[in-house]
Amino acid sequence: MMAPARLLGAALALAASAVGTAGAQTAQPELPPPQRGLLPSMRIAEPALWGERRPTVPPGWKIQAIATDMKVPRQSLVLPNGDILVAEGKGGGAPVLKPKDYIAGIIKARGNTAVKGGNQLTLLRDADGDGTYEGRWVYAKDLNAPYGLALVGNQLYVANQDELVRFEYVAGQTQAGAAPVSVTKLPSAVNHHWTKSLAADADGRYLYVGIGSNSNIGERGMAVEENRAVVWQIDARTGATRTFATGLRNPTALAFEPTSRQLWAVVNERDELGPDLVPDYLTSVREGAFYGWPYAYWGPNVDRRVQPQDEQKVQATVRPDVALPSHSAPLGLSFVPGGFAAPFAEGAFVGLHGSWNRDEPVGYKVIFVPFANGRPSGPAVDVVTGFQSEGKTMGRPVGVTVDPKGALIVADDLSNTLWRVTPAR
Template sequence: MSRRPAVLALLATATLLSACGSASGSEQYGPNPELPKPERGLIPPMTIADPAGWGDRRPTVPQGYQVTAIATDMKIPRQSLVLPNGDILVAEGKGGGDAPIVRPKDLIAGYFKKKGTSSVKGGDRLTLLRDANGDGTYEGRTVFAEKLNAPYGLALVGNRLFVANQDSLVRFDYAPGQTRASGPPVLVTKLPAEINHHWTKSLAASPDGRSLFVGIGSNSNIGERGMAAEEERAMVWQVDAETGATRRFATGIRNPTALTIQPGTNQLWAVVNERDELGSNLVPDYLTSVRPGAFYGWPYAYWGANPDRRVQPFREEMVGRTVRPDYSLGSHMAPLGVAFSSAAMGGQFADGAFVGLHGSWNREQPVGYKVVFVPFRGGSPAGPPVDFLAGFQGDGKTFGRPVGVTVDPRGALIVADDLSNTVWRVTPVRQAAPARVASAG
């Protein structure tokens, strides 16, 4: 049987079997989500995103805020970085794609995932956006660096710009106002890249600039490719910015897709994509502080000491070592971006973290496909998530999928949308000052 008929036959089976999955479930946000019993089946529930153009539509924002598309026709924008002079760097690229198919599920899942992505070829570049006069229109657009390898994570330390490609951490010299790299990238260290089932390499710099933290995803759902394929994966590395020396900072994190440093505490935080194929309401993706030396469970346990005995060989002792995450975002939300807010964002959105939810593919009823705000109090999450940028789905269609989120300290949230290839900017609506009337005296 050729590949195409085999795919069609498997998809027909998947459509029938996925209808048996559970689509209902209680709210799963917060530090103590309700965890249902696992649901095992031949094929997990799946729903194609069914992409469509935005047309006259726009994402929705809370009252008192406005959203603008500051760049369109990008080449798969993933993460962004606001530079000190207000310029915005956008990493564009698409990695992975070389993971061998080891189960029929892999073939079916690959088809469903691809249907919900852009057909545009990844740019493998950094694009710089500039608003020269500060009016909110980014009229300047130049390619800062090209011929990279699926760039994703970005960090600026002094006059050095660090970029996490899918296979390496590199750096460029940077001077304020620069619109193009002055030379080729310099290798800091190589990153695990064999198979690259989860290819994105997230990045954050320590406040003192001495260390770089790199998030490296697993090569499988629960180790079905063998644990040898997971060597130095499903973890966060700490990299010496000067020498490139690496060490394991935290482990057992299935796919840490975005990293950030919390202002005031200097604490590293991450958003994480958890495992699949246990039902529509397992396992919760999460937002968590990342503790040095901690083990977060993958693949042997989830959400603390909940064992996943699908993993073979199973290691019982690892269950008891598992650290419970701080905050559940809900199952299959697929968080790909995180950034702490600032007072300039205003009102209820001044203290907390914005999270970009790329959206599910393995549920009957899709979830995610929006940017939420998780309020903080006393340095910790406190309360339910609030929709901040929504409206990415409607009438059975999907118009965009949020990835990276970045807070401009001047008062704007920058959101990369890798389905419509757009960069969105959300700002508080500034009230015009009342006109001053001169008195006769």
């Protein structure tokens, strides 16, 4: 019998021609002229219940809800014994600056769940391996909008919106044995972009945290942007921090590509330059590199709204690697481990949460970006779709996680569901 991971890869290979491209580009995209107006286009498809419907997956796959009625699931982590940890929470709360911010807040709220964030970690267990996660416990509570998760040995790291903490993890436990220990404080004043993404390097010496900007394009003043729009490197033992890369407006998910051990991120780019500008992106994160925010985008394309400009930084701006649809809001990133069948032996799943600032919505799906020799190698394909239908929105993907057993785990923070995608047998 084919191993589960290879079976999943084989199903992907069969499905690739059927699902079509997802809009991601590995070549340099053609950028339209900026479009400015009093208000950006704003449209959220009306939220609706799933009912008997389910997200759509490629031929040869199946999808099931393994947990429902969650409290705003964001990111998940598959533990070595197969248990799944889910971070649940809702953060932020930046004050409104202008009338358009107030209007945008109303529009965005219409497309989000009304459920209060759990501020907790939930543990799910499939004890008999039949795909039904019959065990469910609150592993840790009273956290502050937890988001990023990483396990290094027996140390479980959680990136809250204000602090990186750790628990001592014991295999099989259903509840943390003690209160979390602080590793380091994280920038949290204002918290316009509150999510703190997290990844650990291969030997667990360093942790990397993505910290989003405190504004769209610096309109709150650059003083509040200190240590924002960056990726931090944190010494796991001492908690010492340093800036690893800058100019990433909102790096919402981080992951290491397994063959090259290169750090990658998905980034939400700026608003109010039109429906097709600026592309969100998937990119390698190079030490010391500057990715443009707020002065420039997609290389040295100057954002004239930002004054005064910094010509030196504009010219130093690094172009991202893969363009994603503008305003598609990538929030999840997970690379496939080794052992998958061609042509999906290398690649990354990306969760696109979906737009709120376009007349024609984009995103609202999970895509796969193929890699070869540690680099993007072709157009993305759709993997999980159907979150919108006939002007209704049933779900919004956030975190995506690859289970080494051959499953894709998708957090949906609108219907508060955790989905599991596997090859049909």
